Each structure stands twice: as C-alpha cells, then as structure tokens.
Amino acid sequence: MQYLISVIDDKRNPGSLDRRPAISQFNERLIADGYWVFAGGLADTDAATVIDNRGEHPMISDGPFLESKEYLAGVWVWEAPDLDVALTLAAEASKVCDRKIEVRPFQ
Amino acid sequence: MSDVEGAISQAYRDEWARLVAGLTRRFGNLDLAEEAAAEAFATAVTRWPVDGLPPNPGAWLTTTATRKGIDRLRRESQRDSKHEEARMVFGHAPTESICAIDDDRLRLLFTCCHPALAMENRVALTLRMIGGLTVPEIAHAFLVPENTMGQRITRAKAKIKAARIPYRMPSKADLPDRVAGVLAVLFLIFNEGYLATSPESSPVRADLTAEAIRLTRLIRQLIPESGEVAGLLAFMLLTEARRTARISEHGELVPLDEQDRAAWEPELIAEGHQLVRERLIAAAAGEAPGRYQILAAIGAVHTSARDFRETDWSQILALYDQLANADPSPIIALNRAIAVAEIDGPAVALTTVDRLEKALNGYHAFHATRADLLRRLGRNQDARAAYDTALDLAGNTAETAHLARRRDRLR
Numbered sequence: 322m323q324y325l326i327s328v329i330d331d332k333r334n335p336g337s338l339d340r341r342p343a344i345s346q347f348n349e350r351l352i353a354d355g356y357w358v359f360a361g362g363l364a365d366t367d368a369a370t371v372i373d374n375r376g377e378h379p380m381i382s383d384g385p386f387l388e389s390k391e392y393l394a395g396v397w398v399w400e401a402p403d404l405d406v407a408l409t410l411a412a413e414a415s416k417v418c419d420r421k422i423e424v425r426p427f428q
Numbered sequence: 429m430s431d432v433e434g435a436i437s438q439a440y441r442d443e444w445a446r447l448v449a450g451l452t453r454r455f456g457n458l459d460l461a462e463e464a465a466a467e468a469f470a471t472a473v474t475r476w477p478v479d480g481l482p483p484n485p486g487a488w489l490t491t492t493a494t495r496k497g498i499d500r501l502r503r504e505s506q507r508d509s510k511h512e513e514a515r516m517v518f519g520h521a522p523t524e525s526i527c528a529i530d531d532d533r534l535r536l537l538f539t540c541c542h543p544a545l546a547m548e549n550r551v552a553l554t555l556r557m558i559g560g561l562t563v564p565e566i567a568h569a570f571l572v573p574e575n576t577m578g579q580r581i582t583r584a585k586a587k588i589k590a591a592r593i594p595y596r597m598p599s600k601a602d603l604p605d606r607v608a609g610v611l612a613v614l615f616l617i618f619n620e621g622y623l624a625t626s627p628e629s630s631p632v633r634a635d636l637t638a639e640a641i642r643l644t645r646l647i648r649q650l651i652p653e654s655g656e657v658a659g660l661l662a663f664m665l666l667t668e669a670r671r672t673a674r675i676s677e678h679g680e681l682v683p684l685d686e687q688d689r690a691a692w693e694p695e696l697i698a699e700g701h702q703l704v705r706e707r708l709i710a711a712a713a714g715e716a717p718g719r720y721q722i723l724a725a726i727g728a729v730h731t732s733a734r735d736f737r738e739t740d741w742s743q744i745l746a747l748y749d750q751l752a753n754a755d756p757s758p759i760i761a762l763n764r765a766i767a768v769a770e771i772d773g774p775a776v777a778l779t780t781v782d783r784l785e786k787a788l789n790g791y792h793a794f795h796a797t798r799a800d801l802l803r804r805l806g807r808n809q810d811a812r813a814a815y816d817t818a819l820d821l822a823g824n825t826a827e828t829a830h831l832a833r834r835r836d837r838l839r
Contacts, residue, residue, distance in 0.1 A: 322592045403594040404544060405602070426591045 323358060324407045326397035326414060327423040332390045336419035347417045351399065356410060358398040366392045394420060398427075432477045439485045440469060444560030445646070447489055449532035452595055455497050458539075458585050462557065464500065468493035533558065534650045535595050537643075540584075541610040542593045549584040550613050556581055558646075559639050569636055571626050607651065611660050611720060614644050618664050622671065623824050631826030632675055637668055655707055659721030662703035666727030669696035674826075681830035685736040697731045704728040722751045741770040758787035762797055774804040792821035796831055808838040 330336055351357035366385040373380045385392065397414070401407040407424050415422045444465065451461035468489050482488035540553040551570075555561045561569070567577035587593065598606040621636025644661045651657055673691040676682050707721045717725070726747045733739040748764035761784055769777035778801045781794070788794035799814035815835035822828050 403592045404542075405594050405598065408544065409599075409602075424591075428590070 322401060322403065323427045324399050324401055324404075325423075325425045325427060326399055326407075326411060327393050327425065328362075328395040328397075328414070328418050329391055329421040329423060330394035331421075332392070336394075340418055343417045347414065351397075351410070356399045356401055356406075358400050360395070360397045362395040363393060391421075430477075432481060435481050435485065436469070436472055436476060439472070439489065440560060441642075443486050443489055444469075445533045445536070445558045446486070447493055448557050448560075449536040450490060451493055451497055452536055452539075453532050454494065455501070456595070458557065458588060460497055460500060464493045464497035465489075467496040471496075531650050533646065535597060537610055537647060538598055538606055539588060539593055539595050541606075541613045542588070543606075543609050544591065544593060545584050545587060547613070547616070549580050550609075551616055552577060552580045553584045554613050554643070555617065555639065558643060561639070569633060570620070571628055607647075607654055607656065608718075610647060611644075611656060614640050614647070615660060615720070617643075618667075622667060623827070625823045627823050627825055627828070629825075631679065631681070631824050632671060634671065637664070637671065640664060641668060655710055655715055656718045656720045658703050658707055659718065659724045662700045662707070662724035663720055663727055665696045665700035665703070666724060666731050669693040669700065669731060679826055679829060680833065681824070681826040683830070684730065689735060692731065700724065700731070701728055717750075719751060719755050722747055722754065726751075739770070741767050745771060758784045759791070759793075762788060762794060766797060769801060769804070774801040777801055778805065790821065792818045792823075792827075795821065796827075799831070799834070803834065803838060811835075812838050 348357065348360055351360075369385040371382045371384070371386050373382075395418075399407060399410065401410065404424070404426075411422045411424045447465045447468065448458075448461050451464050452458055455461055455464075471492055472485075472489065476482070537554065537558055540557050541550045545553070548570075552566055555566045555569075556563065563578045563581065564574050566581075567574040570577065572580075597603075618637055618640035621633040621638075621640060624631055624633050641661070641664050644657065644664055648654075648657045648661050669692050670687065672693075673687040673689070674682055704721075704724050704727075707717060707724070711717050711721070726744055729740050729743050729747070745764065745767040748760065748767055752760050752764060762781065765777045765780040765784075768780055778798070781798055781801060784794060795814050795818035799811050799818055802808075802811035802814055812835055815831055815838075819828055819831050819835070822831060
C-alpha cells in the first residue's frame, strides 16, 4: 500500500531550518528498510503557478491554488503494509522535520 | 417471549461480536462481515421457530454467515469483474505473547477504536460491530438522526478500508496507548448512559451503561493483566451500583448525601471492591495506578461508608491529589474541591473553585458546584445566580430538576 506523506509547514510558526542532515539520514533508513518510494522538498508557494484549461483558453494565475497560512512544504511516497506502520514512521518524520505530517493513502 | 425468541436474543448477545470478528478475519472486510452476520441472524429468526433450535447455535450462525458472505462475494464479483477487494491486514506477527487470549474480537475492538478515527466514529463503530446495536438504536442513544449515524459508521468503515487500518493486535510498544484508546471509548459510552447530556433523553440510559459494562467485561476477559481495564470495570460497577438510588421517583437527581444507601446494589459493590483490592495489591507491589484505577478507588471509598458523614474524605482527597498528578485537568480539580469542602469547609473550597472559572466557565458542573458552596456559606443571592447559570448550561433533566429545586428553596 502506498501513502502520500505531506510535510506541512506554517507561515506563522515555521519549523526549524536546520533539518536537512537529519532528513537525509532518515531517508537512508527508509530506503534500507524498503519503505522509500519517492521524496522531495518543495519551493516556496510563491513559486507556484495555477493553470486552468477547462474553458476555451488556458487561464494562468500566479501563486498557489489555495492561499493559506499552512502549506505543503514537501512530500514522501512510502510503501507500507498498513496504516499503523505508516503512522509509526510518520511520527518519526514529524520529529525529524520539526513539522506536522499528513498521511494519506493512494487509491 | 417464547423459548426460541429467548434463545435468539441470547445468541445475539453472546455471539454477535465473535461472529463479526471471525468473519472480518475470514473476508478481510468489515462491511461484508457485518452484513453476513446480520443476514445469518435474520435467517435464524425465520428458521429456528420452524426447524427447532440447532444443537450448537454459535456454530450454526458461523456456518450460515460464512455461506452468506461467500454468496455475497460471488454476486459482487459477477457484477464487477474488475472489483478487487482491498483486504484488511491481519496476522499474529509482532505481538503473540501479549495476551492470554489472542482473540478476533480483541483485534476488532482495536480496529474500531483506532486513533486515526474520530472519537464519535469510534464510539458508533464499537457499538455497532462489537456491541451489536443497530444503527437506529445507536442514533437514538446519541440523539442524532439515523442517517447521520449511518453515515458515521459508513465513513469509518470506508476509512478503515482506504487507509488500511489493520485488523490485528497492536505492537507491544503501542499496546498501552491503544488499550487506553479503547477504554476511552467505553468510558464515554458509560458516562453518556450514566448522565445523558441532552434534555430530550431520559436522564439515565441503563441500556448504555449495561452495554459499556458488558464490553469492559469482555476486554477484561481478553486482557486480564491490564490494571486499567480492571480499574475501569470496577469504576463502572461501583457507579452503576448507585444508579437507581441516584434518581428519585419524580425523576430528580439525588445527591450523594441524600441517597438511600440501602438501595445501592450490594453485588455490584462487592464485585467492584474485589477488583479494587486486587489493584491495591498490585499497586503495593509497585505498579503505578492509572486514572481509572484511581477513580475506582474513589468509588470504593464512597461505597464503603455506611452513611455520608462516615465517608473517609481525607482518603478521597489523597486519591484526587494522585489523580490530579496523573491528569491535571480542571475537571479533576473541580471534583477535588468537593472533597476539600468536606474537610476544610466550603469557604476554602470556593477559593479553589473560583480559580477554575476561566477554564470551566461554560461547564454546568462548575456553576452547580459553586452554587452549592455559596448556598452552604449562606450567600443565597450569589448562590441563586450560580444555580441560574448552571441551569442554563445543564442538559440532563434529572440534574436540572435537582438544581431548580435547590435554587427555589433559597430566598
């Protein structure tokens, strides 16, 4: 079962910025234990662009699809046998990243 | 009720949880397990009066339900050949030695009370899957429309399936937290039964308290070594023992000092005391008691006193201190203040209570406690005002009747 692990940051109360080495170490463990599928940190939401081509012309707008204080700062995709395993890892991930984590299954 | 009807409802009480749990293990799907179990009972209702009671009703139900489940799976796979069942995960793997009985019902209980489900959904799912209550019965107990309750259960089952909440014993490291999660659900069911929160409900829901006790007995049987399970069961029994004495014939709440102690149920008290004694021995051996064991001990002190004046308040206060240490919530502090009033008098207690105003201003029991202390201090005007506020916030009809009477006696 694959889970999308979203790292959520908060503009009013951002997590600390020195987490990279710890995250790299954690990633190595995820890979060694067979949970790792994909990981990536995201650029600031200011760098996002939304395009909507459901009408006649593509509409392009600057910024994220949703303006909010909380935003997606990065993602993992994990392969885990069940939610309990994913939640145990996510609890660690939250400590490692110093941020909130959302765990959401793929269909 | 005929013998057969009696046997069917007995089988329902005894076998429902086992049946649903066994089917969940077999089919890896809660929905299917629930439907197959319900169909098996529906078949029993039509067949048993005609064919007579099967020699082993439990085995008959298991066979019938399994067949119904397989039929349903076949129909579903014919309807949609691409349909692939998301199997639930189960297995003994990490935790075999934790429990005396590694029981399907226990796995099911842990699934229904999983922390990834919202509390209200856990309660609904537990009452349906383990308790065997129907959706209308649960909806009625919590005063929500049937389709709302139905959706709650459907949503919880859908999340279990989509997020793959496992059907197995938690890991040893997680076990204490997960047991605490199950106990929180049972505690909530019991409390809603003991002091129903809505004015549209009858003040005491004996069906809910009985169900909570039955489920706690079940989990005690499954995890006999858990002190907190024993503590919660003892707390429920010692509270349930006073249930009938707590409401007058006019439907009014009777406070502890006015209760007819001869109306308390001696058998429940004896069983509760026995459990508390066992936990005291464990505590003496160095096992730190959790909150349910301390609550049970408080219940034991109350039920040991022949009358209100004989209550050992210093012991109750010591227990509340212990409880406040483990759980520093303002509600515990409020209950502790009631013991303080008996030892140091209402003025001292009032000072403590007033400090809780910020945290508990919206809670009726805060104002009711204040009102009672003010009344005892002879501050009738202030007491009336506090009773008024408590009445505005209280929902339970027996409690509002009691508060109104106390208020109206003050001039």
